[in-house]
Amino acid sequence: MDLDANRKLIATALRRIPGGDSAALQTLYRLTSAKLFGVALRILGEHGEAEDVLQEVFVTVWRKSADFDPARASPMTWLIAIARNRAIDRLRASRQSRRMEPIDQAAVVADSAIAADNALESAQDHARLHGCLDGLEARERNALRGAFFDGNTYEDLAARMSVPLGTMKSWIRRAMIKLKSCLEQ
Numbered sequence: 001m002d003l004d005a006n007r008k009l010i011a012t013a014l015r016r017i018p019g020g021d022s023a024a025l026q027t028l029y030r031l032t033s034a035k036l037f038g039v040a041l042r043i044l045g046e047h048g049e050a051e052d053v054l055q056e057v058f059v060t061v062w063r064k065s066a067d068f069d070p071a072r073a074s075p076m077t078w079l080i081a082i083a084r085n086r087a088i089d090r091l092r093a094s095r096q097s098r099r100m101e102p103i104d105q106a107a108v109v110a111d112s113a114i115a116a117d118n119a120l121e122s123a124q125d126h127a128r129l130h131g132c133l134d135g136l137e138a139r140e141r142n143a144l145r146g147a148f149f150d151g152n153t154y155e156d157l158a159a160r161m162s163v164p165l166g167t168m169k170s171w172i173r174r175a176m177i178k179l180k181s182c183l184e185q
Contacts, residue, residue, distance in 0.1 A: 006031060010075045018066035025062055032076065033058075036083040043087035043151030049094075053086045060086070088151055132182035140175035147172055 010031050016024035036057055041050035060082055068078055133141055143161070146152045152160075158168035 007074070007076070011070070014061075014065055014068055014075045014078075017062060025058065028061065029058060032079055035076070036079060039080055039083045039151075040087040043084065044091055049090060050087070053083065053090055056086045057083045084148075084151060088153065091151070092153070128183065132179050135182060136175050136178055140171050140178070143168060143171045144175040144179070 010028060013021075013024040013028040013031070017028065033054060037050055037054045040053040040057075041047065044050050044053065057079070061079070068075070072078075073081070133144075136144065139161070143157055146157045146160075147154065154168050154172070155165060157172075158165045161168065163171075
């Protein structure tokens with residue numbers, strides 16, 4: 001099945017869930033659970049914890065799918081954001097200490113899984129996104145990747161990069177504004 005067909009099935013299933021369609025939830029689970037589990041596992045580093053987060057994600061989808069606004073995000077982006085936020089919340093709640101590599105290492109970490117943007121975006125959009133990311137200053141790019149791809153908190157990133165928390169938040173905000181502007185061109 002091609003990516004466009006998957007995207008359409010995901011969007012259709014998500015639209016049917018607010019009406020209580022459990023078959024739609026099953027379809028959504030079948031199409032997205034592996035990717036969402038991968039997001040949670042990457043952040044938490046523990047299989048059992050990631051499974052719990054995945055369950056929380058689909059309970060949230062069942063309860064809150066009516067809140068989804070396709071004008072604000074694609075269905076997968078919305079689902080990935082829920083998974084990421086639930087995983088970070090769980091990580092904070094458990095106060096686990098994680099072994100963290102310096103932020104400079106984020107650019108060289110290989111990911112053997114299929115990247116979310118490969119599964120969601122066309123090849124042209126993928127190239128444009130990475131072109132825009134490469135156009136950011138190195139510190140902004142590293143901060144953005146640490147926060148959104150690796151699931152690190154602003155506080156963790158600020159400590160690792162030896163900058164005040166406000167500076168880290170500013171870097172990430174500026175990077176997001178630059179990225180948005182570049183992608184809208």
